[in-house]
Amino acid sequence: MKIIGHGGKEIVERVMDPRQAVDKIRGLTRIPIRDQLAREVVMLSYGFFTPLQGFMTKADVDGVVANMRLTDGTVWSIPIVFDLANEEIDAKRIKQGDTLLLTYQDQPMATLDVEEIFSYDLQKMAEKIYGTAEEKHPGCARTYKYADRFIGGKVTLVNPPKMSEPFDRFFFTPRQLRAKIAEKGWLRSVAHQTRNVPHSGHEWLMKGSWIACHGDLPVEKIVTGIVVSAVMGEKRKGDYIDEAIVLTHDALRTYGYFREDVHITSIVLWDMRYAGPKEAIFHAILRTNLGLTHHMFGRDHAGVGTYYDPYDAHRIFDTISEDDLRIKPIRVLAWWFCPVCGEVTYSGLCGHTKERQNFSGTVVRSIIQDGVRPPRIIFRPEVFDLIMETAEKYGFGSPYVGDEYLAKRNPLFTVPPLKL
Numbered sequence: 001m002k003i004i005g006h007g008g009k010e011i012v013e014r015v016m017d018p019r020q021a022v023d024k025i026r027g028l029t030r031i032p033i034r035d036q037l038a039r040e041v042v043m044l045s046y047g048f049f050t051p052l053q054g055f056m057t058k059a060d061v062d063g064v065v066a067n068m069r070l071t072d073g074t075v076w077s078i079p080i081v082f083d084l085a086n087e088e089i090d091a092k093r094i095k096q097g098d099t100l101l102l103t104y105q106d107q108p109m110a111t112l113d114v115e116e117i118f119s120y121d122l123q124k125m126a127e128k129i130y131g132t133a134e135e136k137h138p139g140c141a142r143t144y145k146y147a148d149r150f151i152g153g154k155v156t157l158v159n160p161p162k163m164s165e166p167f168d169r170f171f172f173t174p175r176q177l178r179a180k181i182a183e184k185g186w187l188r189s190v191a192h193q194t195r196n197v198p199h200s201g202h203e204w205l206m207k208g209s210w211i212a213c214h215g216d217l218p219v220e221k222i223v224t225g226i227v228v229s230a231v232m233g234e235k236r237k238g239d240y241i242d243e244a245i246v247l248t249h250d251a252l253r254t255y256g257y258f259r260e261d262v263h264i265t266s267i268v269l270w271d272m273r274y275a276g277p278k279e280a281i282f283h284a285i286l287r288t289n290l291g292l293t294h295h296m297f298g299r300d301h302a303g304v305g306t307y308y309d310p311y312d313a314h315r316i317f318d319t320i321s322e323d324d325l326r327i328k329p330i331r332v333l334a335w336w337f338c339p340v341c342g343e344v345t346y347s348g349l350c351g352h353t354k355e356r357q358n359f360s361g362t363v364v365r366s367i368i369q370d371g372v373r374p375p376r377i378i379f380r381p382e383v384f385d386l387i388m389e390t391a392e393k394y395g396f397g398s399p400y401v402g403d404e405y406l407a408k409r410n411p412l413f414t415v416p417p418l419k420l
């Protein structure tokens, strides 16, 4: 059965059985790839980036940079490119028409058809995507680190990676997640993008967006769900460790804060670009391909520093028609704790602006670092205990990424040995 994703395009899985691939890949030029590219290869191959089936050619990058569209007219906001140094292209005599064997963790992983080799003005790319060319913007910094040339062309996974524990329980391809949603009988589903462990403010963001998403549907039978979609990519010091993020979100359901039939925890592999509004569009595209109907966007979605107005990521959806992007944005303000109301409440409703207490990053961090359970209205006790447990089990004593975690953590996935 055809599965239709973003832009009305079919979701195509470009994945081969390794036993069948062996004969085709023997003798191909090998290119070892870094973590970011390996993650993008996985996403491309399973159709998370539909309609893309590979890394962009120059015309597509041009379209994305100039007017946020691929050459076929589909809305697309972030360049997905494969970079390679001139020296390597020369040394390995790579040319248009070749097929390359991408290796990761010293194993064959995927093939890349070389449709085009091109260079690009990186400053122009940065400026158009991020609205700034400043090197201190992390998205610009990532752009400037690209090697001299780009290779555009389709990728095919020839040796599918194995997700490590505990991520294996949360990784669903677009096809798998759609099947899971169908099994639950949901007519609507809202994405909650996250890189955090959930305090009550997050819990209410999800509950509020579920209520908005459910809207006018009958209530006797629940046909609306929340899909937590945690972004797993490059970690920086001070981020929450990946294991804590997925396990604590999942605990909100297992401990009943969300009913079993309304909540799924899942992951996507993606290195945040912090492109604010443009990244909000990209996240919407990803979750369209996962089969979701709605996407929650909070304050300063995918923003960084003061580069974007906190609600730029809300406004950009006004510029795109429903035909171009079928997932519906649910735009929300902050949830805060109000001692007068005596509860976590919505800033769009509570009038106690003087008394309210924001869930600021600094306050939450100091609560976690104290290690003493806060009131359950701030953190669910099971969630808080689990943060501490995951810190011991996976985080070398801390739920925050540190040097030891960066050096020794379990990889998100491993590529199985494949003898050619």
Ligand SMILES: [Zn+2]
Binding pocket: 338, 339, 340, 341, 342, 345, 350, 351, 352
């Ligand atoms: Zn209040």
